[in-house]
Each structure stands twice: as structure tokens, then as C-alpha cells.
Amino acid sequence: MLxxxxxxxxxxxxxxxxxxxxYKAGIRGIITDLDNTLVGARDPHATPELIGWLELVKQKGFQVVIVSNNHHARVSTFADPLAIPFIPSARKPTNQAFRKALQLMSLKPEQACVIGDQMMTDVLGGNRMGLFTILVKPISLGDEGFFTKAVNRRLEKVALYWMRK
Structure with a gap:
């Protein structure tokens, strides 16, 4: 499991x-989490720095899809102004949303990566699908929901402890 x-x-x-x-490794699509990966969990819009990064990503030939466990209104408020496709209420780490993101980009699992801040949702879901997984440090731990704080982050601490051994 580790x-x-x-x-x-x-x-x-x-x-x-x-x-x-x-890109050299054959990655052509980026499936990214939203909250605490791209912006803080309470930030409704992209920062100028993030907008520049997303433009660079597209210039380099990557497609981007946001896959979030958050509700439609939250994700659409962020993604629509950027014209980025998104999948809300994704129920990560289940496979369905990752499969849908791959279909939107017309890519195979080995051609895409998942970027996220949680091992229990983003990394687990991406690894189960055979995607290249990238873990980032959460932008703002103080804004996380109860389940993320009480369950996911505690399980991550235990997993990290065992991984170091």
C-alpha cells in the first residue's frame, strides 16, 4: 500500500x-488538483503568477484539466475565467474522474501526470491509474476542511513515517 x-x-x-x-518524459497532459495545489482553499481566483505559469504550460504543449473533490460552484468560479476544463465532485482517489480527464485530453495514462497536495487523494488515485504523480506542499493548511485535517493529513503523517524507515 505504501x-x-x-x-x-x-x-x-x-x-x-x-x-x-x-515533456521529454512523454507527458502531454496535466491533471491538477485545485485547493492548496494551485491556490489556497479559500482563494476564488488565480494569482497573476499562476496565470503566467498556466500560459507557459500551454505554450510548452501541455493540456490541463482540473480534477477537484470540491463542489461545482467553487471549481467553476476558478476555472471558467481561465478556460480550463474541470471535473468537480471528483471523489478522488476513485478512478472515474481520472479516466474522464484522460478522455477529455485524448491521452493514455502514461502520457499524463497528476499534481496535488494530498497523498490520500491525488497521489493514491494517480498511482492507481498509472499516472506520473507529483506531490506539492499544501499552500495553506489553515484553510483545509475537517476531513482533510482530521483524517487525510494524519494518515499522511503515518505513511511518511513508515516510508522514511
Whole structure:
């Protein structure tokens, strides 16, 4: 089980991802979480820095789909102004939303990566689908929901403890 929770790459922020290396590795699609991955959980819109990064991602030839466990209104408020397709209420780590994202991009699992801040949803779901998984540090832990704080983050601490051994 621990190998399913282990990301292929771990970075501080999305800005630390080497997009050229991803492209060389055959990655053409980015499935990204929203809350605490792209912006803080309470931030409704993209920052200018994030808008620039997303433009760079598209210029380099990547497709992007946001896959979030959050509700439609939250995700659409963020994604619609950026013209980024999204899948809300994704129920990660189940496979359905990841499959749908791959279909939207017309890509195979080995051609896409998942970027997220949670091992229990983003990394586990991506690894189960055979996607390249990238774990980022959460932008703002203080804004997380009860389940994420009480369950997911505690389970992550235990998993990280065992991974270090």
C-alpha cells in the first residue's frame, strides 16, 4: 500500500516542476488538483503568477484539466475565467474522474501526470491509474476542511513515517 502513496516526484510548489523534463518524459497532459495545489482553499481566483505559469504550460504543449473533490460552484468560479476544463465532485482517489480527464485530453495514462497536495487523494488515485504523480506542499493548511485535517493529513503523517524507515 505504501508504494501507492509514494509520489514519483515531490516539490515545494507547482513552480518548482521542470516542465521541460516532463515533456521529454512523454507527458502531454496535466491533471491538477485545485485547493492548496494551485491556490489556497479559500482563494476564488488565480494569482497573476499562476496565470503566467498556466500560459507557459500551454505554450510548452501541455493540456490541463482540473480534477477537484470540491463542489461545482467553487471549481467553476476558478476555472471558467481561465478556460480550463474541470471535473468537480471528483471523489478522488476513485478512478472515474481520472479516466474522464484522460478522455477529455485524448491521452493514455502514461502520457499524463497528476499534481496535488494530498497523498490520500491525488497521489493514491494517480498511482492507481498509472499516472506520473507529483506531490506539492499544501499552500495553506489553515484553510483545509475537517476531513482533510482530521483524517487525510494524519494518515499522511503515518505513511511518511513508515516510508522514511
Amino acid at each position: 508504494n501507492k502513496l509514494t509520489p514519483r516526484l515531490q516539490v515545494k510548489t507547482i513552480y518548482d516542476i521542470d516542465l521541460n523534463e516532463l
